[in-house]
Amino acid sequence: MAGPYADAHGQQAAGGEVTTQAERIIARFGGVAQVRRALAHVKRPRDRITIQRWKAVGSKGIIPASAVADLRLAAAHAKESLGRRVELTKNDWAP
Numbered sequence: 001m002a003g004p005y006a007d008a009h010g011q012q013a014a015g016g017e018v019t020t021q022a023e024r025i026i027a028r029f030g031g032v033a034q035v036r037r038a039l040a041h042v043k044r045p046r047d048r049i050t051i052q053r054w055k056a057v058g059s060k061g062i063i064p065a066s067a068v069a070d071l072r073l074a075a076a077h078a079k080e081s082l083g084r085r086v087e088l089t090k091n092d093w094a095p
Contacts, residue, residue, distance in 0.1 A: 020061020022054035024092045025071060034082055038074035041081030046070075062095050 019027075029035045032051045039046050046067065054063050063071065071088070078086035 020055065021093060021095050022059070022061045022063050025063060025088065026051065026055065028075070028086050028088055028092060029078070030082070035071075035074070038078050038081045038086070039070055042070070042073045042077050044070035044073065060095075068093075 026032060026035055029038055032048055035051050036046065036048060053059060054067070055061055074081070075086040075088045078084065
């Protein structure tokens, strides 16, 4: 059951704070460093600051369209780069 601070998709972080698209996707990979490693593995590198900016207030936590396909590719190949699968769900991509 979604709490009072959950967004329309029921996404809620510990402490009642609403999670953003970027926070959910980065968490699925296991953090910023793992996102960097997975993107570099599929030859779509991004620097740490760029990935962290996706979570910034100014971007409203929405991953830029230019990075979406790269993240999907990185998730598909995560078993090779991170040693584990990364399953991105439809709810993870909700803004």
